Amino acid sequence: MSAIAVSAAFAIVGAESDGLRVLHYLFKPLTTLLVAAMVWRTAANEHGYRRAVLAGLLLSLLGDVFLMLPGDWFAFGLGSFLLAHLCYLRAFRLRGEWLRPIWPVLAYGVIAATVLAYLWPHLPVELKIPVVVYVVALAGMAAQAACIWRQRPDGAALLATAGGACFVLSDALLAIDRFAMAIPLASVWVLLGYWAAQWLIGASVMPVTDTSRN
Template structure:
């Protein structure tokens, strides 16, 4: 994909994301959120589908992860409480990303990212645990293990094979952890001012970076 085309895709993603965030933050504009939240992830998916990967199967698994993420987006914004369904969709998305990253390097061959993300997960859990509903504890533990494992694998692959693509994946994994940590803390522990905006901005940065990691070259 030419650089000009990549920039146009990114501009479209930014415009769509801005509309979705505006809809989440401003009373009376909820329709924007419903329309543009899944559209933003779909645009990121469209960008990924246009990129060429040098690793067989990598793009296919990233696209699968983005499709599952879009499904999770929909579950989390429906009028009923679809948190568990959204959690399951994103769990499967992280599994798809994890197996994509395995195609770029061995499982967690560099150990320090696993230790670092384990510490982060433990700190978040310590804050969440007293107020986390009992019925959600096991699903959330499984989800966090998958997310931390994916982010750690991304960082490990980056250190095994330092290049633009693996760096993008590692950045994406880190932003995903940040986004989900803010979402969980705001929902179950301490309210975060303008949480929807912060969660969505970091979430789409994560997805954009993971999508861009498909490319065989980056600007």
Template sequence: MTALAAKSAVVLPLLTALSAAVSILALSQPAHLPPGLGFLFKPLTTILILLHAWPRGADQPRLARWVRVGLLCSLAGDIALLWPETGFLPGLVSFLVAHVCYIAGFCSRLRLGAVRWPFLMFGVIAAAVLGRLWPHIPGALQGPVVVYVAALTVMAAQAWAWWRGSVSRPDEPRARWAAWGGTLFVLSDAMLAINKFAGPLEMASFWVLASYWPAQWCIASSLGRARA
């Protein structure tokens, strides 16, 4: 690793954490910083995660390509959700496409469903959350929400399947990053959905974003080390 790459490995996580903290403080209710800062620092945080992902994955080009496209779609979703009401459906679609990209990337490492128990585990979790929320979801959104939940569930399950299918292999540490990223994404979206449809949850913005960006960082880290 070059000196520049080594410095970036320290500075970029710190900048990402600082940007995330400013965004959370600006977008929380009540806001602890001017809310306008959230419109800058929320997309900036995801851009910094993109910078973390971009030089990585030279030995896994298909995975790297899909993860980068997924992060770009997530950036579009982050921007849309800055307007929670009018931007909810565009944001949902953007993140749906992001999850499809992540699924495609993880499937480049292991066949879809090759390890079955994570699909059962996340399916049960998704069914429980969706069942709790169903009476509160407007009819026009029920279809899109079901499709989104299915994609999120498959993404997290396939990440775990890749991890458990790679035990004792060289790519196990990368797969572990993906698995924890998928898990944190499920946690973040579950809290977001509960707050929107059945809430409100206390400190919802904090908990949603404090799990969302680590999820994206973990998924980006599944690409392995940056090129020297």
């Protein structure tokens, strides 16, 4: 945990300082890789869940690289993170039923619709449909995590639920800052939320008593 926090701090400092940009290039992917290593070392009795979370983290690592490359690689980063969220959605499905109860679905649906409505006039035409698809996948992932917590309210489900919420917050801030309105210290808030999300989802890989879904 301490290595992840230190690596994340260096990446954030590099993102905020042009003179230290090399720190961002080195430590941004390293931080996500350290979270993946944490998951790899974690004892677990739901191996399908751990594999799906690891796949999501490695796809996120690919997205990290795309988003920090020179030039406009945003669409490639978006695609990588879309696949990562589908992996997390798969993991959460292994622990319970699809999207039940309905209230987390409705809550995240309202949040997603609100963010999309705000962003829509500012989005480039070629990104409108990809962003809609991405937001639906992101909101669905977070809602599924919350649904599992309601179905089996254990510590692992609570961590995943918090991770999903942090992902929604981080990505909303990223999109607003990129397309609609500059946010002071945006990279700080976005990256803090992002790695909180990844760590929380990674930490949800733990031995659990109910393995009937895996």
